[in-house]
Amino acid sequence: MQCGYYDQGVCRSCTLMGMDYAAQITRKSERLHTLLAAWPGAHWLPPQLSRPAGFRNKAKMVVGGSVDRPTLGILDATQHGVDLTACGIVSPGLRAAFAPIVAFITLARLTPYDVPSRRGELKHVLLTEAPDGALMLRFVLRSTEPLGRIRKHLPSLLTALTQLHVVTVNLLPEHKAVLEGEEEIVLGDNDTLPMRLGDLVLHLRPASFFQTNTDIATGLYNQARQWIDEVGAASVWDLYCGVGGFALHVAAPGRTVHGVEVSAPAVESARKSAAEAGLADVTFAVGDATALTAEHAPDAVIVNPPRRGLGGRLCATLEASGAPTIVYSSCNAETLARDIAALPSYMLDRVRLFDMFPQTDHYEVMVLLTRQAV
The missing domain is CATH 2.40.50.1070 (OB fold (Dihydrolipoamide Acetyltransferase, E2P))
Structure with missing residues (x-):
C-alpha cells in the first residue's frame, strides 16, 4: 500500500507503510517467534491476514x-x-x-x-x-x-x-x-451501535471498546470458540470482557459463561446483547478482573487484557485456580510472554497471529494454554 501522506512526510503513524504486505507478516511472525522462543513445543497456526487497506472501523x-x-x-x-x-x-x-x-x-x-x-x-x-x-x-x-x-x-x-x-x-x-x-x-x-457479526449482534455504546478491525475481531472470536469447543468446557470465565464479544461467541447449550469487566457501560451493552440473543446462561458483572479469587474456577478462562497484560496478581490467581484451559488474546506479545512465564503450570499449546493492524508493527496474538498434569 502506498500513502501520499506518508510519502510527503505529513503523517508517519503507519511505520511499515510502503512495505510489501507479505514482508510485514514475515516481520511480525519472526518477532513473535523470538518472544515465545522459550516454549519450543507450541504448535503454530497460520496467521490470519487482514485487508492491507480500508480495514479500520x-x-x-x-x-x-x-x-x-x-x-x-x-x-x-x-x-x-x-x-x-x-x-x-x-x-x-x-x-x-x-x-x-x-x-x-x-x-x-x-x-x-x-x-x-x-x-x-x-x-x-x-x-x-x-x-x-x-x-x-x-x-x-x-x-x-x-x-x-x-x-x-x-x-x-x-x-x-x-x-x-x-x-x-x-x-x-x-x-x-x-x-x-x-x-x-x-x-x-x-445510544448503541449494533455491530452484527454473523448471527450475533454486539451493542457498542459511545465509550465502550471494540477492536478496530472488524474482520480480525471476528476471526479472534471464532478461534476462541473453536478452542473452547474442542476442550468441551462446561463453564467459562471471560475476563476483561468488554461488550461481551468472546463470551457471547463461546456460548453454547449446556455451557455457562460469565464475563467480568470494569466498565459499567460495556457490561450494560453485553447484557443487552445476551438478552436479545436469548442466552440465559451468559452473565456479566462489573468488576476488576485482578481482584478475582481462585475459588470455584471454571473449566476454561478467556483473558483479553490491555497492553499492560495480566500482571502478577491475576497470574497468581490463575496459577492457583486449577482451571484446565486458558485462552489468552493479547495486543502486546511482550507482556504476553511475561505472563506465560508467570503461569508455570500451563503449557503453551497453540499460537496464532492475527494481523489487526496492517502497515504497523502491531498485531494481535491468541494462544491456547493447557494445564499440565501433575
Missing part, C-alpha cells in the same frame, strides 16, 4: 483549522491541524462520511479548538462504522456552548448521512492530551 480525528475551513486528522509540530480525510487505512464508509461532517462543522459554527491559544470548542470527531455501514458519530467539545446549534442543524446532517445511527456530544473541558471526557450527551433515540 474507527477514525479518531483531531479537529483543526478554522470554522470555515476545518481539518480532520492530526496536529503538526506547531499544534495546528493537518487534514487526513483521504487516509487509506480507514474504511471507505468512514472516508465518505468526512465531507458531510466537515460541512456540518461550518454550518453549526463549531469553532475548532486551538491548542496553542486554548481557545475554541470542537476538539475531536470520533467516528465508528458497524459491519452494515451504520455509523456512530461523537463530537468532543470543551463545553455545552455549541450544543444548541448542533441540535438545530442536526437534521441536515442526518439527511446528508443517512447511515448515522448514533450521534453524541462528549464533554472534555480540561486542556489535556486525551481523546474524550467522562460526560456523554446522546442526541436522538439511539
